[in-house]
Amino acid sequence: xxxxxxxxxxxxxxxxxxxxxxxxxxxxxxxxxxxxxxxxxxxxxxxxxxxxxxxxxxxxxxxxxxxxxxxxxxxxxxxxxxxxxxxxxxxxxxxxxxxxxxxxxxxxxxxxxxxxxxxxxxxxxxxxxxxxxxxxxxxxxxxxxxxxxxxxxxxxxxxxxxxxxxxxxxxxxxxxxxxxxxxxxxxxxxxxxxxxxxxxxxxxxxxxxxxxxxxxxxxxxxxxxxxxxxxxxxxxxxxxxxxxxxxxxxxxxxxxxxxxxxxxxxxxxxxx
Amino acid sequence: xxxxxxxxxxxxxxxxxxxxxxxxxxxxxxxxxxxxxxxxxxxxxxxxxxxxxxxxxxxxxxxxxxxxxxxxxxxxxxxxxxxxxxxxxxxxxxxxxxxxxxxxxxxxxxxxxxxxxxxxxxxxxxxxxxxxxxxxxxxxxxxxxxxxxxxxxxxxxxxxxxxxxxxxxxxxxxxxxxxxxxxxxxxxxxxxxxxxxxxxxxxxxxxxxxxxxxxxxxxxxxxxxxxxxxxxxxxxxxxxxxxxxxxxxxxxxxxxxxxxxxxxxxxxxxxxxxxxxxxxxxxxxxxxx
Numbered sequence: 001x002x003x004x005x006x007x008x009x010x011x012x013x014x015x016x017x018x019x020x021x022x023x024x025x026x027x028x029x030x031x032x033x034x035x036x037x038x039x040x041x042x043x044x045x046x047x048x049x050x051x052x053x054x055x056x057x058x059x060x061x062x063x064x065x066x067x068x069x070x071x072x073x074x075x076x077x078x079x080x081x082x083x084x085x086x087x088x089x090x091x092x093x094x095x096x097x098x099x100x101x102x103x104x105x106x107x108x109x110x111x112x113x114x115x116x117x118x119x120x121x122x123x124x125x126x127x128x129x130x131x132x133x134x135x136x137x138x139x140x141x142x143x144x145x146x147x148x149x150x151x152x153x154x155x156x157x158x159x160x161x162x163x164x165x166x167x168x169x170x171x172x173x174x175x176x177x178x179x180x181x182x183x184x185x186x187x188x189x190x191x192x193x194x195x196x197x198x199x200x201x202x203x204x205x206x207x208x209x210x211x212x213x214x215x216x217x218x219x220x221x222x223x224x225x226x227x228x229x230x231x232x233x234x235x236x237x238x239x240x241x242x243x244x245x246x247x248x249x250x251x252x253x254x255x256x257x258x259x260x261x262x263x264x265x266x267x268x269x270x271x272x
Numbered sequence: 273x274x275x276x277x278x279x280x281x282x283x284x285x286x287x288x289x290x291x292x293x294x295x296x297x298x299x300x301x302x303x304x305x306x307x308x309x310x311x312x313x314x315x316x317x318x319x320x321x322x323x324x325x326x327x328x329x330x331x332x333x334x335x336x337x338x339x340x341x342x343x344x345x346x347x348x349x350x351x352x353x354x355x356x357x358x359x360x361x362x363x364x365x366x367x368x369x370x371x372x373x374x375x376x377x378x379x380x381x382x383x384x385x386x387x388x389x390x391x392x393x394x395x396x397x398x399x400x401x402x403x404x405x406x407x408x409x410x411x412x413x414x415x416x417x418x419x420x421x422x423x424x425x426x427x428x429x430x431x432x433x434x435x436x437x438x439x440x441x442x443x444x445x446x447x448x449x450x451x452x453x454x455x456x457x458x459x460x461x462x463x464x465x466x467x468x469x470x471x472x473x474x475x476x477x478x479x480x481x482x483x484x485x486x487x488x489x490x491x492x493x494x495x496x497x498x499x500x501x502x503x504x505x506x507x508x509x510x511x512x513x514x515x516x517x518x519x520x521x522x523x524x525x526x527x528x529x530x531x532x533x534x535x536x537x538x539x540x541x542x543x544x545x546x547x548x549x550x551x552x553x554x555x556x557x558x559x560x561x
Contacts, residue, residue, distance in 0.1 A: 066387055067369040083383055084376045091362065091373030146373075148356045149422070152321045153377040154349040 009033065009040050014047040088160060089167055091146075098168035102135040106175040114183045122235040124186055126228045128193035129239070131176045132201045133220055135168035140213040158263040161205055169201070192240040199248040200224060202255040209262040274299055274332075275430050275460035276320055281329030283315050290315040292484040293328065298430070302456045304475035304492075305464040306546055312484040313464040314357055314434055320462065321354035321432045334429045350379070353423035357434040359415075361407045367394060367418050368403040374422040393421040396451055398444075412439040420448065429459040436463055437470055449474045468543035472496075478542070480549055487549055492542060499540035499548045503527050506535035514551025527551070 009017070009030055016022050017030050034040045069077065073086040109127040113120040150160075173194070180190030200220055207216040231238045238244060278296040282289070291312040305313050318324040319331060322338050322345055331338040334351035338344065361370060371390040380386035394400045397417040402410060410418065416439045423431055431452070437445045445467075452461050453474060465471065471478050471492060478495050480488040488495060505523040509516040513529030527544045528551055531537070 067366065067372055084381050087373055087376045091365070091369070091376070146362060148318075148323055149354065149359065149374065150377055151323050152349060152352065152354045153374070154346045154379050155377045 007033070008037065009043065011047075014043065018047045085163055088155075088163060098135045098138040098164075099171040101138040102131060102168065102172035102175055105131045105134045106172070106179050109176060110179040110183060113179070113186065117185065120183065120185060121189060122228065122233070124180065124183070124189055125193065125235040125239055126225060128176050128180065128189075129197035129200050130221055130224060132169050132172040132197045133204050133217060133224075135172035136165050136201055136204060137213045137217040139164040139168040140208060156263075158260065161208070161259075161263065165201065165205065173197070188240055189236055192236075192245070195245050195248045195252070196239045199252040199255070202252050202259060206255050206259045206262060209259070273335075275334060276462075277330075277332040278316075278319070279330040279332070281319060281326045281331055283312075283319060283324065284327045289484050291319070294486060296479070296486070296489075298460045298462060300456060300458070300460050301476035302452055302461045302463065302474050304471035304478045305462060305481060306466075306468065306471060306478060307464075307481035307487075308550065311481040313481055315484075316481065317354075317432050317434050317462065317464055318356075320430070321352060322349055323354070323356075351428055352430040352432060353425060353428040354431075355419055355423040355433040355436055359419040361415065361418075363408070365407050366404050367399055367407060367410065370407060370418065371422055371425070375425055378425060380426070389425055393424050396424060397421040398447060413441060413444050416440055417444065417448070420451075424451070424455065427455065427458065431455055431459065431461045431463075433461065433463040435465055437465060437467055445470065468541065468546055472542040480546060482550065495542055495545045496540050497545075499527065499545040501537060502548060503540040503544045504531040504535040504537050506532050508532060508534075510535070515547050 013022075013026075013030065017027065022030065034044060067087075067090075068074075069083075069086050069090055073081075073090050076089075077083055077086050105127070109124065109131060112123040112127065116123060176193070176197070177190065180186050180193065183190075204216055204220045207219060210216075211219070228235050228238060239248070274297040276296075276298040278294050280293055280295060281291065282293045283291040294316070305316065307313050315324065319326055320333065320338075322331075322333070326339060329339070333348035336344045336348035336351065338348045362373075365373070368390055371393060372386065375386045375390055380389060391400070391403070394403050397420055399410075399414060399417055399421065402414060407415060407418065416436070420433065420436050423433060433452075436452075437448060440448060449470070452463070455461055456476070463470075463475075475492055478488070478490065478492055479486055480495070488498070503525065504510070505519070505525050507523065509518075509524045510526040510529035510532055513526035515528070516524050516526035518524050525538070526535070527540075527547050
């Protein structure tokens with residue numbers, strides 16, 4: 001049907017269109033025309049029931065707006081990470097910063113241990129257990145813009161803390177272990193740092209319930225540096241004996257209990 | 273039944289008392305919180321939102337004691353939506369991603385249901401067509417509406433909004449008022465604002481806070497009644513007025529004070545009543561010092 005302003009879809013054509021009785025070429029022509037013609041879009045409402053169309057359109061809208069997770073998180077979801085956890089990891093400071101910190105501090109650990117063989121044990125004992133601490137600290141942004149909102153939601157604060165920690169450790173632990181294996185002469189120290197590293201990380205999580213990430217990292221790192229300093233030349237004795245490993249396991253368990261208690265208490269501050 | 277209760281609640285930060293001992297019950301409806309900067313409005317809202325623990329007293333939200341066990345506090349958090357005064361959005365997020373993230377934090381664990389709810393609140397604040405746009409590309413008003421949207425997710429029983437209309441144009445404010453009055457049928461909406469016109473247009477009840485204490489608690493009509501017969505216009509300002517200003521017509525509107533011979537009494541507004549209350553408080557403080 002022609003009008004003074006151009007061609008428009010007429011009633012008969014609409015009726016056939018709505019009934020699905022048009023051939024492919026004519027249907028495509030109507031589709032193409034309706035996209036550019038507000039008058040025909042308006043007219044379509046009287047021939048086609050808008051309710052199911054709006055439902056479909058809403059679903060299309062939601063589908064197209066649906067966020068696409070970053071590549072790494074998509075991979076983690078594929079291997080079993082629940083989608084909601086991936087959203088939390090993507091929505092917080094993300095994985096980039098803790099992973100970059102883990103790589104940087106593991107490299108520093110490798111450099112100092114590898115290029116200063118005279119002090120390699122001392123440097124490795126000092127730095128290796130701090131790599132996960134630094135990575136976890138980077139996962140807790142002290143200026144997290146969402147903190148106030150986050151505090152008022154029902155989501156488990158401990159759950160989020162452990163999720164962020166796991167994400168940070170997933171880079172820090174393998175990297176530092178590889179560094180320990182690559183630097184010649186470290187022998188059993190290459191693995192002995194794991195329990196003290198876990199102990200310091202859990203201690204840090206406990207302290208994060210009081211202080212922000214920067215203060216907590218400072219306190220933990222200073223405390224550990226003092227402990228290494230006190231041992232003097234035989235730094236490996238601090239972590240590489242059965243007795244010390246047992247002490248670190250005991251402290252880790254105690255700190256884990258304290259962490260559960262702290263996250264269940266009223267006065268939460270600091271990192272989570 | 274009360275949606276929220278403050279029972280002997282106070283809050284101090286070091287030596288500063290932000291909120292004096294307060295007893296308050298909030299029922300369904302829109303409740304406006306007025307007061308100058310530093311009056312304790314944000315502290316009261318943060319206490320109710322479980323963002324801050326009280327120094328003394330008991331807080332109950334939707335029947336759950338916030339100051340009780342962790343389980344009670346969690347249950348209360350499931351029933352509230354909170355808009356802080358300032359929301360700084362994480363970098364790189366789109367409107368949809370942001371709401372999706374908040375929805376996960378609010379325990380919307382089923383993806384399809386969560387996405388439907390995100391779509392619903394985006395449409396509610398008229399940002400449905402901006403869903404895939406990065407937040408950094410949104411205007412100030414659109415960001416504020418996005419922040420409001422997260423508080424409305426799940427239609428909570430208690431909605432706490434700290435200055436929700438800041439940065440919104442008149443049309444958007446009217447739209448937000450419509451949304452909030454709809455919500456108020458099923459729950460309580462507590463909003464702090466400096467916009468007295470929002471209070472008169474929207475609120476069933478108004479609370480005026482000053483120096484950490486409630487100065488007034490009643491209906492909007494009751495508040496306006498405080499100023500009845502005490503607001504007048506005249507060619508010249510009344511010297512004893514609490515405040516006065518020259519309006520666009522050239523006449524001087526005076527709140528309080530003794531009207532001059534050419535003065536005409538006029539209908540007071542919420543703003544007049546608020547200014548009068550504030551003026552009385554300042555006079556009282558002056559007399560005490």
